[in-house]
Amino acid sequence: MTARAGGGxxxxxxxxxxIAEYYTQKVQAFGCTPLGADWTCIATQEIRFVQLLKxxxxxxxxxxxxxxxxxxxxxxxxxxRHGACAIDYLGIDLSAAMIWRARQHCRGLAGVRFxxxxxxxxxxxxxxxxxxxxxxxxxxxxxxxxxxxxxxxQLAASSRLxxxxxxxxxxxxxxxxxxxxxxxxxxxxxxxxxxQIGADAxxxxxxxxxxxxxxxxxxxxx
Amino acid sequence: xGMLIEPHEIYFGSFLERFNMRFGPxxxxxxxxxxxxxxxxxxxxxxxxxIFRQGRSFLQSAALLGLTGEHGGPAKDRWLEYLTRLPGxxxxxxxxxxxxxxxxxxxxxxKRDTPLPCFMRAYDGRTREPGLVVVAEDQPxxxxxxxPFLTISLPMRPAAPPRPRAARPRAPAKxxxxxxxxxxARPRAPSRRKQS
Numbered sequence: 001m002t003a004r005a006g007g008g009x010x011x012x013x014x015x016x017x018x019i020a021e022y023y024t025q026k027v028q029a030f031g032c033t034p035l036g037a038d039w040t041c042i043a044t045q046e047i048r049f050v051q052l053l054k055x056x057x058x059x060x061x062x063x064x065x066x067x068x069x070x071x072x073x074x075x076x077x078x079x080x081r082h083g084a085c086a087i088d089y090l091g092i093d094l095s096a097a098m099i100w101r102a103r104q105h106c107r108g109l110a111g112v113r114f115x116x117x118x119x120x121x122x123x124x125x126x127x128x129x130x131x132x133x134x135x136x137x138x139x140x141x142x143x144x145x146x147x148x149x150x151x152x153x154q155l156a157a158s159s160r161l162x163x164x165x166x167x168x169x170x171x172x173x174x175x176x177x178x179x180x181x182x183x184x185x186x187x188x189x190x191x192x193x194x195x196q197i198g199a200d201a202x203x204x205x206x207x208x209x210x211x212x213x214x215x216x217x218x219x220x221x222x
Numbered sequence: 223x224g225m226l227i228e229p230h231e232i233y234f235g236s237f238l239e240r241f242n243m244r245f246g247p248x249x250x251x252x253x254x255x256x257x258x259x260x261x262x263x264x265x266x267x268x269x270x271x272x273i274f275r276q277g278r279s280f281l282q283s284a285a286l287l288g289l290t291g292e293h294g295g296p297a298k299d300r301w302l303e304y305l306t307r308l309p310g311x312x313x314x315x316x317x318x319x320x321x322x323x324x325x326x327x328x329x330x331x332x333k334r335d336t337p338l339p340c341f342m343r344a345y346d347g348r349t350r351e352p353g354l355v356v357v358a359e360d361q362p363x364x365x366x367x368x369x370p371f372l373t374i375s376l377p378m379r380p381a382a383p384p385r386p387r388a389a390r391p392r393a394p395a396k397x398x399x400x401x402x403x404x405x406x407a408r409p410r411a412p413s414r415r416k417q418s
Contacts, residue, residue, distance in 0.1 A: 033289070034288060040288050041286065041287050041288030042286055042287075042288070043267045043271055043273055043286050043287055043288075044267065044270070047266065047267055047270050047271070050270060090347050169258075172249055175249060207266050207270075208258060208259075208262045208263035208264070208265060208266025208267065209259070209263055209266070210249075210258035210259055211258075215395070
Protein backbone atom coordinates (compact mmCIF):
# COMPACT_ATOMS: atom_id res chain seq x y z
CA MET A 1 0.00 0.00 0.00
CA THR A 2 0.97 3.51 -0.07
CA ALA A 3 3.77 4.85 1.93
CA ARG A 4 4.64 7.34 4.55
CA ALA A 5 6.49 7.98 7.77
CA GLY A 6 9.88 9.40 8.51
CA GLY A 7 11.42 12.22 10.47
CA GLY A 8 11.74 15.91 9.74
CA UNK A 9 15.10 16.04 8.00
CA UNK A 10 15.50 16.94 4.32
CA UNK A 11 16.38 13.35 3.50
CA UNK A 12 13.10 12.17 4.88
CA UNK A 13 11.22 14.80 2.94
CA UNK A 14 12.84 13.62 -0.27
CA UNK A 15 12.10 10.01 0.58
CA UNK A 16 8.49 10.86 1.30
CA UNK A 17 8.20 12.66 -1.99
CA UNK A 18 9.49 9.67 -3.90
CA ILE A 19 7.15 7.31 -2.09
CA ALA A 20 4.22 9.59 -2.69
CA GLU A 21 5.07 9.82 -6.36
CA TYR A 22 5.30 6.04 -6.70
CA TYR A 23 1.85 5.45 -5.26
CA THR A 24 0.30 8.44 -6.95
CA GLN A 25 1.26 6.89 -10.25
CA LYS A 26 -0.29 3.60 -9.20
CA VAL A 27 -3.63 5.06 -8.22
CA GLN A 28 -3.74 7.27 -11.28
CA ALA A 29 -3.15 4.23 -13.47
CA PHE A 30 -5.49 1.78 -11.77
CA GLY A 31 -7.87 3.84 -9.64
CA CYS A 32 -9.46 2.52 -6.46
CA THR A 33 -8.54 -1.09 -7.08
CA PRO A 34 -5.95 -3.31 -5.41
CA LEU A 35 -3.57 -2.60 -8.28
CA GLY A 36 -4.01 1.08 -7.52
CA ALA A 37 -2.31 0.41 -4.20
CA ASP A 38 0.21 -2.06 -5.64
CA TRP A 39 -1.56 -5.23 -4.49
CA THR A 40 -2.47 -8.13 -6.73
CA CYS A 41 -6.12 -8.55 -5.84
CA ILE A 42 -8.84 -7.89 -3.30
CA ALA A 43 -8.35 -11.21 -1.58
CA THR A 44 -4.63 -10.86 -0.92
CA GLN A 45 -5.12 -7.27 0.14
CA GLU A 46 -7.76 -8.25 2.66
CA ILE A 47 -6.02 -11.29 4.09
CA ARG A 48 -3.27 -8.91 5.16
CA PHE A 49 -5.87 -6.78 6.89
CA VAL A 50 -7.10 -9.89 8.68
CA GLN A 51 -3.63 -10.53 10.09
CA LEU A 52 -2.98 -6.94 11.15
CA LEU A 53 -6.38 -6.55 12.76
CA LYS A 54 -5.77 -9.54 15.01
CA UNK A 55 -4.25 -6.87 17.18
CA UNK A 56 -7.63 -5.33 17.89
CA UNK A 57 -10.35 -6.18 20.37
CA UNK A 58 -13.58 -5.92 18.41
CA UNK A 59 -15.78 -6.45 21.44
CA UNK A 60 -15.54 -2.76 22.33
CA UNK A 61 -15.37 0.52 20.46
CA UNK A 62 -11.90 1.73 19.56
CA UNK A 63 -9.96 4.17 17.42
CA UNK A 64 -7.45 3.11 14.80
CA UNK A 65 -4.98 4.83 12.51
CA UNK A 66 -4.19 3.33 9.12
CA UNK A 67 -0.81 4.62 8.03
CA UNK A 68 -0.39 4.33 4.29
CA UNK A 69 -4.11 3.94 3.88
CA UNK A 70 -4.11 4.26 0.11
CA UNK A 71 -7.61 4.70 -1.28
CA UNK A 72 -9.22 3.46 1.93
CA UNK A 73 -9.62 -0.25 1.29
CA UNK A 74 -9.27 -1.06 4.98
CA UNK A 75 -12.06 1.33 5.90
CA UNK A 76 -14.40 -0.58 3.63
CA UNK A 77 -13.15 -3.88 4.97
CA UNK A 78 -13.78 -2.80 8.56
CA UNK A 79 -17.29 -1.71 7.76
CA UNK A 80 -18.05 -4.91 5.89
CA ARG A 81 -16.51 -7.38 8.31
CA HIS A 82 -16.75 -5.59 11.63
CA GLY A 83 -19.71 -3.34 11.07
CA ALA A 84 -21.14 -4.10 14.50
CA CYS A 85 -18.15 -2.50 16.20
CA ALA A 86 -17.95 1.29 16.54
CA ILE A 87 -14.60 2.19 15.04
CA ASP A 88 -13.07 5.63 14.77
CA TYR A 89 -10.88 5.26 11.69
CA LEU A 90 -8.28 7.72 10.48
CA GLY A 91 -6.42 7.01 7.23
CA ILE A 92 -3.11 8.75 6.64
CA ASP A 93 -1.18 8.79 3.40
CA LEU A 94 1.67 10.68 1.82
CA SER A 95 -0.01 10.88 -1.54
CA ALA A 96 -2.50 13.70 -2.00
CA ALA A 97 -3.98 11.79 -4.92
CA MET A 98 -4.56 8.79 -2.70
CA ILE A 99 -6.24 10.86 -0.03
CA TRP A 100 -8.49 12.52 -2.60
CA ARG A 101 -9.48 9.10 -3.94
CA ALA A 102 -9.97 7.71 -0.45
CA ARG A 103 -12.38 10.49 0.46
CA GLN A 104 -14.38 9.83 -2.68
CA HIS A 105 -14.24 6.07 -2.27
CA CYS A 106 -15.32 6.09 1.38
CA ARG A 107 -17.89 8.84 1.22
CA GLY A 108 -20.76 7.91 3.47
CA LEU A 109 -18.84 5.53 5.71
CA ALA A 110 -19.43 6.57 9.31
CA GLY A 111 -16.44 7.23 11.52
CA VAL A 112 -14.00 7.40 8.65
CA ARG A 113 -11.63 10.30 8.00
CA PHE A 114 -8.51 10.79 5.95
CA UNK A 115 -5.57 13.13 6.22
CA UNK A 116 -2.50 13.65 4.07
CA UNK A 117 0.75 13.31 5.93
CA UNK A 118 3.61 11.13 7.02
CA UNK A 119 2.39 10.45 10.53
CA UNK A 120 -0.77 10.49 12.55
CA UNK A 121 -1.82 13.82 14.07
CA UNK A 122 -3.39 12.06 17.04
CA UNK A 123 -3.00 9.20 19.50
CA UNK A 124 -5.37 6.32 18.74
CA UNK A 125 -5.94 2.99 20.44
CA UNK A 126 -4.30 1.11 17.60
CA UNK A 127 -2.25 1.84 14.50
CA UNK A 128 -1.74 -0.41 11.49
CA UNK A 129 0.34 -0.11 8.36
CA UNK A 130 0.04 -2.62 5.54
CA UNK A 131 2.77 -2.94 2.96
CA UNK A 132 4.46 0.36 3.60
CA UNK A 133 7.92 -1.14 4.03
CA UNK A 134 7.92 -3.39 0.98
CA UNK A 135 8.82 -1.10 -1.91
CA UNK A 136 12.05 0.68 -1.23
CA UNK A 137 12.67 1.32 -4.92
CA UNK A 138 16.38 2.12 -5.23
CA UNK A 139 16.74 3.55 -1.77
CA UNK A 140 19.87 2.20 -0.06
CA UNK A 141 19.06 -0.49 2.43
CA UNK A 142 20.57 1.30 5.39
CA UNK A 143 18.46 4.37 4.72
CA UNK A 144 15.37 2.21 4.33
CA UNK A 145 16.16 0.48 7.62
CA UNK A 146 16.35 3.92 9.22
CA UNK A 147 13.03 4.84 7.66
CA UNK A 148 11.48 1.73 9.18
CA UNK A 149 12.91 2.45 12.61
CA UNK A 150 11.56 6.00 12.58
CA UNK A 151 8.19 4.81 11.39
CA UNK A 152 7.96 2.16 14.09
CA UNK A 153 8.77 4.75 16.70
CA GLN A 154 6.06 7.03 15.37
CA LEU A 155 3.54 4.21 15.28
CA ALA A 156 4.38 3.39 18.88
CA ALA A 157 4.06 7.02 19.92
CA SER A 158 0.67 7.40 18.26
CA SER A 159 -0.98 4.23 19.56
CA ARG A 160 -2.11 3.56 23.11
CA LEU A 161 -2.51 -0.21 22.95
CA UNK A 162 -0.31 -1.30 20.10
CA UNK A 163 0.38 -1.33 16.40
CA UNK A 164 0.79 -3.83 13.59
CA UNK A 165 2.90 -3.86 10.44
CA UNK A 166 3.94 -6.41 7.84
CA UNK A 167 7.08 -7.29 5.93
CA UNK A 168 8.11 -9.48 3.01
CA UNK A 169 10.13 -12.48 4.19
CA UNK A 170 13.49 -13.28 2.60
CA UNK A 171 13.38 -15.45 -0.49
CA UNK A 172 14.02 -19.14 -0.35
CA UNK A 173 17.29 -20.43 -1.71
CA UNK A 174 17.53 -19.74 -5.40
CA UNK A 175 14.36 -17.70 -5.53
CA UNK A 176 14.58 -14.32 -7.20
CA UNK A 177 12.92 -11.25 -5.83
CA UNK A 178 11.90 -8.14 -7.65
CA UNK A 179 14.50 -5.36 -7.61
CA UNK A 180 13.59 -2.69 -5.11
CA UNK A 181 11.64 -5.03 -2.87
CA UNK A 182 12.65 -4.94 0.78
CA UNK A 183 12.80 -8.28 2.53
CA UNK A 184 13.75 -9.08 6.08
CA UNK A 185 13.49 -11.86 8.63
CA UNK A 186 11.35 -11.01 11.64
CA UNK A 187 14.02 -11.33 14.30
CA UNK A 188 15.71 -7.92 13.96
CA UNK A 189 12.40 -6.09 14.20
CA UNK A 190 11.12 -8.17 17.07
CA UNK A 191 14.31 -7.29 18.91
CA UNK A 192 14.01 -3.63 17.96
CA UNK A 193 10.49 -3.46 19.33
CA UNK A 194 11.59 -5.09 22.57
CA UNK A 195 14.77 -3.05 23.08
CA GLN A 196 13.93 0.36 21.63
CA ILE A 197 10.18 0.59 21.97
CA GLY A 198 9.60 -1.51 25.04
CA ALA A 199 6.88 -3.55 23.40
CA ASP A 200 6.28 -7.21 22.72
CA ALA A 201 6.08 -8.17 19.06
CA UNK A 202 4.19 -11.28 18.04
CA UNK A 203 5.08 -12.77 14.68
CA UNK A 204 2.16 -13.94 12.55
CA UNK A 205 3.10 -16.02 9.53
CA UNK A 206 1.98 -18.98 7.49
CA UNK A 207 -1.00 -17.32 5.85
CA UNK A 208 -0.01 -18.38 2.38
CA UNK A 209 2.23 -15.50 1.54
CA UNK A 210 5.91 -14.91 1.67
CA UNK A 211 5.60 -12.39 4.39
CA UNK A 212 4.84 -12.00 8.05
CA UNK A 213 3.02 -9.56 10.25
CA UNK A 214 4.18 -8.11 13.54
CA UNK A 215 1.58 -7.44 16.19
CA UNK A 216 3.25 -5.09 18.62
CA UNK A 217 1.56 -4.64 21.98
CA UNK A 218 2.49 -2.06 24.55
CA UNK A 219 3.62 -3.45 27.85
CA UNK A 220 1.40 -2.52 30.78
CA UNK A 221 2.81 0.31 32.86
CA UNK A 222 3.73 -1.09 36.23
CA UNK B 223 -2.05 1.26 -41.88
CA GLY B 224 -4.95 1.34 -39.57
CA MET B 225 -6.22 0.40 -36.19
CA LEU B 226 -9.02 -1.95 -37.06
CA ILE B 227 -7.16 -5.11 -36.22
CA GLU B 228 -4.75 -5.55 -33.34
CA PRO B 229 -2.48 -8.53 -33.82
CA HIS B 230 -2.58 -9.44 -30.14
CA GLU B 231 -6.32 -9.72 -30.07
CA ILE B 232 -6.25 -13.34 -31.13
CA TYR B 233 -4.22 -14.41 -28.12
CA PHE B 234 -5.81 -15.30 -24.82
CA GLY B 235 -2.95 -17.32 -23.36
CA SER B 236 -2.06 -14.59 -20.90
CA PHE B 237 -5.36 -15.16 -19.14
CA LEU B 238 -4.66 -18.85 -18.75
CA GLU B 239 -1.13 -18.03 -17.68
CA ARG B 240 -2.44 -15.67 -15.04
CA PHE B 241 -4.51 -18.49 -13.54
CA ASN B 242 -1.65 -20.97 -13.78
CA MET B 243 0.76 -18.63 -12.05
CA ARG B 244 -1.57 -17.99 -9.15
CA PHE B 245 -2.52 -21.66 -8.78
CA GLY B 246 0.97 -23.04 -9.37
CA PRO B 247 3.13 -25.02 -6.96
CA UNK B 248 3.90 -23.30 -3.67
CA UNK B 249 7.44 -22.61 -2.61
CA UNK B 250 9.15 -22.69 0.76
CA UNK B 251 9.01 -19.25 2.37
CA UNK B 252 12.42 -18.05 3.40
CA UNK B 253 14.11 -20.10 6.07
CA UNK B 254 10.77 -20.92 7.62
CA UNK B 255 8.73 -24.06 7.49
CA UNK B 256 5.62 -22.68 5.87
CA UNK B 257 4.98 -22.54 2.16
CA UNK B 258 3.90 -19.47 0.32
CA UNK B 259 2.61 -18.33 -3.02
CA UNK B 260 0.89 -20.39 -5.65
CA UNK B 261 -1.63 -22.89 -4.41
CA UNK B 262 -0.62 -22.29 -0.77
CA UNK B 263 -1.73 -18.69 -1.12
CA UNK B 264 -4.97 -19.67 -2.81
CA UNK B 265 -5.67 -22.26 -0.11
CA UNK B 266 -5.13 -19.64 2.60
CA UNK B 267 -7.45 -17.22 0.84
CA UNK B 268 -10.06 -19.94 0.43
CA UNK B 269 -9.85 -20.82 4.11
CA UNK B 270 -10.28 -17.20 5.14
CA UNK B 271 -12.80 -15.92 2.62
CA UNK B 272 -14.29 -18.96 0.87
CA ILE B 273 -13.53 -17.43 -2.48
CA PHE B 274 -14.86 -20.45 -4.35
CA ARG B 275 -18.30 -21.52 -3.23
CA GLN B 276 -21.34 -23.19 -4.64
CA GLY B 277 -23.64 -20.66 -6.23
CA ARG B 278 -20.81 -18.31 -7.10
CA SER B 279 -19.58 -18.56 -10.66
CA PHE B 280 -16.00 -19.23 -11.56
CA LEU B 281 -15.87 -15.82 -13.20
CA GLN B 282 -16.89 -14.07 -9.98
CA SER B 283 -14.25 -15.91 -8.00
CA ALA B 284 -11.64 -15.25 -10.65
CA ALA B 285 -12.44 -11.55 -10.45
CA LEU B 286 -11.90 -11.57 -6.68
CA LEU B 287 -8.48 -13.04 -7.33
CA GLY B 288 -7.64 -10.46 -9.97
CA LEU B 289 -7.52 -13.09 -12.68
CA THR B 290 -9.60 -11.27 -15.23
CA GLY B 291 -6.85 -8.91 -16.26
CA GLU B 292 -6.31 -5.28 -15.41
CA HIS B 293 -6.47 -3.87 -18.89
CA GLY B 294 -9.47 -3.89 -21.13
CA GLY B 295 -9.54 -4.76 -24.76
CA PRO B 296 -11.04 -7.18 -27.22
CA ALA B 297 -9.04 -10.17 -26.02
CA LYS B 298 -10.17 -9.62 -22.46
CA ASP B 299 -13.73 -9.09 -23.60
CA ARG B 300 -13.69 -12.36 -25.46
CA TRP B 301 -12.17 -14.17 -22.49
CA LEU B 302 -14.78 -12.83 -20.12
CA GLU B 303 -17.48 -13.71 -22.61
CA TYR B 304 -16.13 -17.23 -22.72
CA LEU B 305 -16.22 -17.53 -18.92
CA THR B 306 -19.80 -16.27 -18.78
CA ARG B 307 -20.74 -19.10 -21.09
CA LEU B 308 -19.26 -21.83 -18.92
CA PRO B 309 -22.62 -22.52 -17.22
CA GLY B 310 -24.04 -23.31 -20.63
CA UNK B 311 -21.37 -25.89 -21.39
CA UNK B 312 -21.36 -29.52 -20.45
CA UNK B 313 -18.64 -31.21 -18.49
CA UNK B 314 -17.16 -34.65 -18.01
CA UNK B 315 -19.56 -35.01 -15.09
CA UNK B 316 -23.17 -35.56 -16.10
CA UNK B 317 -24.37 -33.89 -12.93
CA UNK B 318 -22.58 -30.60 -13.46
CA UNK B 319 -22.28 -27.98 -16.14
CA UNK B 320 -18.90 -26.60 -17.08
CA UNK B 321 -18.90 -23.85 -14.52
CA UNK B 322 -20.08 -26.03 -11.66
CA UNK B 323 -17.50 -28.66 -12.55
CA UNK B 324 -14.62 -26.23 -12.28
CA UNK B 325 -15.82 -24.57 -9.08
CA UNK B 326 -16.59 -27.86 -7.35
CA UNK B 327 -13.25 -29.38 -8.35
CA UNK B 328 -11.35 -26.39 -7.00
CA UNK B 329 -13.34 -26.42 -3.76
CA UNK B 330 -12.63 -30.10 -3.21
CA UNK B 331 -8.98 -29.65 -4.05
CA UNK B 332 -8.56 -26.78 -1.62
CA LYS B 333 -10.05 -28.87 1.17
CA ARG B 334 -7.12 -31.27 1.00
CA ASP B 335 -4.34 -31.09 3.53
CA THR B 336 -1.98 -30.54 0.62
CA PRO B 337 -3.93 -29.13 -2.33
CA LEU B 338 -2.67 -29.89 -5.80
CA PRO B 339 -1.51 -27.03 -7.96
CA CYS B 340 -3.94 -26.37 -10.77
CA PHE B 341 -3.30 -26.00 -14.45
CA MET B 342 -5.75 -24.54 -16.95
CA ARG B 343 -5.46 -25.06 -20.67
CA ALA B 344 -7.53 -24.92 -23.80
CA TYR B 345 -8.12 -27.80 -26.17
CA ASP B 346 -9.81 -28.24 -29.49
CA GLY B 347 -13.39 -28.83 -28.47
CA ARG B 348 -14.14 -30.55 -31.76
CA THR B 349 -12.11 -33.52 -30.59
CA ARG B 350 -14.48 -34.23 -27.75
CA GLU B 351 -17.95 -33.30 -28.82
CA PRO B 352 -19.93 -31.49 -27.72
CA GLY B 353 -16.96 -29.72 -26.19
CA LEU B 354 -16.74 -30.83 -22.60
CA VAL B 355 -15.10 -29.01 -19.72
CA VAL B 356 -12.77 -31.70 -18.43
CA VAL B 357 -11.17 -31.79 -14.99
CA ALA B 358 -8.62 -34.46 -14.15
CA GLU B 359 -5.62 -35.13 -11.98
CA ASP B 360 -2.62 -35.64 -14.18
CA GLN B 361 0.83 -34.35 -14.98
CA PRO B 362 0.41 -31.76 -17.72
CA UNK B 363 3.88 -30.25 -17.54
CA UNK B 364 6.73 -32.37 -18.81
CA UNK B 365 9.21 -30.03 -17.18
CA UNK B 366 7.72 -30.88 -13.81
CA UNK B 367 7.82 -34.60 -14.21
CA UNK B 368 6.13 -36.42 -11.39
CA UNK B 369 4.33 -33.35 -10.08
CA PRO B 370 0.57 -33.92 -10.08
CA PHE B 371 -1.80 -31.12 -10.94
CA LEU B 372 -5.52 -30.64 -11.05
CA THR B 373 -5.86 -29.95 -14.74
CA ILE B 374 -8.80 -27.99 -16.12
CA SER B 375 -9.25 -28.31 -19.87
CA LEU B 376 -11.48 -25.80 -21.58
CA PRO B 377 -13.02 -26.61 -24.95
CA MET B 378 -12.57 -24.07 -27.69
CA ARG B 379 -13.00 -24.08 -31.39
CA PRO B 380 -12.01 -21.91 -34.27
CA ALA B 381 -14.22 -19.01 -35.10
CA ALA B 382 -16.17 -19.31 -38.31
CA PRO B 383 -14.33 -17.74 -41.23
CA PRO B 384 -15.68 -14.32 -42.08
CA ARG B 385 -18.16 -14.22 -44.90
CA PRO B 386 -16.83 -12.89 -48.17
CA ARG B 387 -17.95 -9.37 -48.79
CA ALA B 388 -20.49 -8.88 -51.55
CA ALA B 389 -18.96 -7.22 -54.56
CA ARG B 390 -19.87 -3.60 -54.98
CA PRO B 391 -20.25 -2.90 -58.70
CA ARG B 392 -19.42 0.80 -58.60
CA ALA B 393 -16.28 0.42 -56.53
CA PRO B 394 -13.85 -1.88 -58.23
CA ALA B 395 -11.20 -3.24 -55.94
CA LYS B 396 -7.69 -2.01 -56.48
CA UNK B 397 -6.41 -5.50 -55.98
CA UNK B 398 -8.12 -8.86 -55.83
CA UNK B 399 -9.38 -9.69 -52.38
CA UNK B 400 -8.92 -13.18 -51.08
CA UNK B 401 -12.03 -15.28 -51.04
CA UNK B 402 -11.64 -15.64 -47.32
CA UNK B 403 -9.03 -14.83 -44.77
CA UNK B 404 -7.88 -17.00 -41.93
CA UNK B 405 -10.13 -16.83 -38.92
CA UNK B 406 -8.54 -15.82 -35.67
CA ALA B 407 -8.51 -18.54 -33.09
CA ARG B 408 -10.76 -16.76 -30.67
CA PRO B 409 -11.89 -18.35 -27.46
CA ARG B 410 -15.41 -19.34 -28.13
CA ALA B 411 -17.92 -21.50 -26.42
CA PRO B 412 -18.57 -24.72 -28.24
CA SER B 413 -21.76 -25.35 -30.02
CA ARG B 414 -24.05 -27.99 -28.58
CA ARG B 415 -24.69 -29.27 -32.07
CA LYS B 416 -22.60 -31.98 -33.56
CA GLN B 417 -20.61 -30.95 -36.51
CA SER B 418 -20.80 -33.05 -39.56
